Amino acid sequence: MELLESVFIKNGLVVAFAAVGIVVWFSYFISNKLTNGRIHGSAIAISLGLVAAYCGGALTGGKTGVADIGLLTGVGLMGGGMMRDFAIVATAFGVHIGELKKAGLAGVISIFAGVIVSFIVGAAIAVMFGYTDAISITTIGAGAVTYIVGPVTGTAIGASSEIIALSVAAGLVKSILVMIGTPMVAKYIGLNNPQSAMVFGGLMGTTSGVAGGLAATDPRLVPYGAMTATFYTGVGCLMGPSVLFLIVNAIY
Amino acid sequence: MIIYGVALLSVCLVLGQYIGELLGDFIGVQANVGGVGIAMLFLVIACSSSRFKSLTEGASGIGIKFWSAMYIPIVVAMAARQNVVAAVDGGLLALLAGTTAVVVSFALVPVISKIGTQSEPLPPLGSDAGDNNKGES
Numbered sequence: 001m002e003l004l005e006s007v008f009i010k011n012g013l014v015v016a017f018a019a020v021g022i023v024v025w026f027s028y029f030i031s032n033k034l035t036n037g038r039i040h041g042s043a044i045a046i047s048l049g050l051v052a053a054y055c056g057g058a059l060t061g062g063k064t065g066v067a068d069i070g071l072l073t074g075v076g077l078m079g080g081g082m083m084r085d086f087a088i089v090a091t092a093f094g095v096h097i098g099e100l101k102k103a104g105l106a107g108v109i110s111i112f113a114g115v116i117v118s119f120i121v122g123a124a125i126a127v128m129f130g131y132t133d134a135i136s137i138t139t140i141g142a143g144a145v146t147y148i149v150g151p152v153t154g155t156a157i158g159a160s161s162e163i164i165a166l167s168v169a170a171g172l173v174k175s176i177l178v179m180i181g182t183p184m185v186a187k188y189i190g191l192n193n194p195q196s197a198m199v200f201g202g203l204m205g206t207t208s209g210v211a212g213g214l215a216a217t218d219p220r221l222v223p224y225g226a227m228t229a230t231f232y233t234g235v236g237c238l239m240g241p242s243v244l245f246l247i248v249n250a251i252y
Numbered sequence: 253m254i255i256y257g258v259a260l261l262s263v264c265l266v267l268g269q270y271i272g273e274l275l276g277d278f279i280g281v282q283a284n285v286g287g288v289g290i291a292m293l294f295l296v297i298a299c300s301s302s303r304f305k306s307l308t309e310g311a312s313g314i315g316i317k318f319w320s321a322m323y324i325p326i327v328v329a330m331a332a333r334q335n336v337v338a339a340v341d342g343g344l345l346a347l348l349a350g351t352t353a354v355v356v357s358f359a360l361v362p363v364i365s366k367i368g369t370q371s372e373p374l375p376p377l378g379s380d381a382g383d384n385n386k387g388e389s
Contacts, residue, residue: 020325022333049331053325057337066332067350076259079329085288087326089265090319092292093308099371100293106367113364114385118353132325140345144353152282165338166346172339173350179331181354183276189361195371199364203357207288208330215327222323234285 011109014157019072043183043216050176062138088211092223096194100227102224103195107228110202115236118144118205119244134249136163141248142240143167144174146206148233151242174210182213191217193226201225205232257315260307264294 008015027048028041053065062068067076077083122144126137141157143150143166150167153159159167182191182200190196201210201224210229214222265288272287279285295316298304306312339346 016329017325020329023328024325042328045324045328046331049328050334050336052332053334054336054340056332057335063335063338064333065336075329076333078326079331079333083326084264084330085269085291086261087319087323088288089268089291089295090261091323092295093299093313093320094290095296095299095335097296097341100296102371106284107363109367110360110364113360114357117356117360121353121356124347125352127344129345143346144349148283166343169341169343169346170339170349170353171337173347174338174354176334176336177351177354181358185358189358190365191361192373193371194374196361196365200361203360203364204354208334212327212331213322218374219324223292227292230272230289231286234272234279234281234283235278237281237283238279238285 008071009073012072012075014074016072016074016078016227019075020078023052038218039233040183042219043180046179046216047211050179065084084208086174088207088222088226091219091226094140097225098197099194099224103198103224106195107198107202110199111205111228111232111235114203114205114232115145115149116244117203118174119236119240122167123248124213132252134245134252135159137252138240138245138248139163139167140170141244142236143170145171145236145240146233147171147175149236152237153245156241157245171206174204175206178204178209179212179216183216186217191221194221197221197224198228202232204231205236207233254311254315254318256307257312257317258306258319260298260312261316261319264298265291267291268294327335 018172024045027045031037031039031041031044040082050209055067056066060068064076072140119141123137123141126140131140135157136159138157139150139154140163142153147168150171151164154167197214206212207229210225211222214225268291269287271285271290272284275285278281299308308316
């Protein structure tokens with residue numbers, strides 16, 4: 001048993017390939033047999049991944065889900081930022097430059113609209129919960145932008161660590177909900193062409209959420225959504241501690 | 253050679269990330285601004301230019317297509333390493349803030365999509381093979 005464990009740990013990334021392969025196979029099996037293909041196999045696989053992440057986190061108390069379990073540390077590397085970005089860029093292979101140009105303006109508008117709208121929503125809910133100081137309201141609002149913008153903004157304007165943790169949690173909820181919710185609402189929001197995918201990426205902005213949500217909807221839309229989403233966090237980090245904080249500060 | 257395609261992909265990503273970091277530094281934020289998006293633009297430009305043909309066609313192209321097809325498994329692994337416990341533990345405020353932001357943003361997709369020239373819906377995915385990414389058979 002100890003020998004087996006050490007083999008698993010020594011070959012972490014390879015074990016991750018096998019484990020994810022089994023999960024994906026099982027998900028497509030369920031998708032075909034139980035839902036008759038109505039629920040996409042990749043949507044099931046991503047949901048299973050999230051459930052596993054919850055179990056991993058609950059069992060170990062760590063922050064990286066399944067990857068905190070010794071035997072499955074390789075999942076952390078396979079699903080980490082480096083591999084994710086590498087694969088996202090690869091999906092751009094075969095993208096038409098014309099489609100990108102067509103959605104250029106709408107894409108740029110969506111990034112700013114997305115940051116501002118999410119911020120206002122987050123800030124309004126912070127106010128509803130009784131926060132009255134500009135620093136807390138801004139930090140929670142920034143958390144609703146993404147879980148990176150929240151702590152960056154909070155740190156910059158001097159928020160307490162509880163508020164920063166809260167903003168990270170709000171951002172995580174957003175990212176996870178985008179992963180699960182996108183395939184369900186895709187039909188109703190016209191998410192079936194490159195242009196709306198670019199707008200979607202700009203509005204949602206959470207790279208993980210957009211990556212997961214579009215993968216579960218239609219993998220061909222991934223490069224378009226990912227393209228705009230990658231600018232969102234930067235714009236959010238730019239606006240959060242500056243313009244947005246000043247506006248909130250002027251009101252409170 | 254498969255490695256030529258993989259190398260092209262890698263160079264695009266590293267260059268894009270570097271420019272994204274420079275951009276973030278330039279505007280004074282502690283974040284990478286669009287690094288991945290810029291890397292994607294590099295790859296799109298390389299693919300449509302005849303100068304890079306030998307790096308994007310044939311066996312070299314397979315090197316890129318492989319990683320494109322690995323996208324969904326990597327996203328599954330990404331889902332499995334999220335801090336779901338922290339999201340659940342955030343309580344009602346975090347839950348409401350995150351959920352409302354998503355719902356409002358979803359509702360804005362059709363509104364902003366109307367700006368500019370419209371693109372055609374993609375043809376429906378094939379019933380069976382369509383589940384796979386391009387590059388898989």
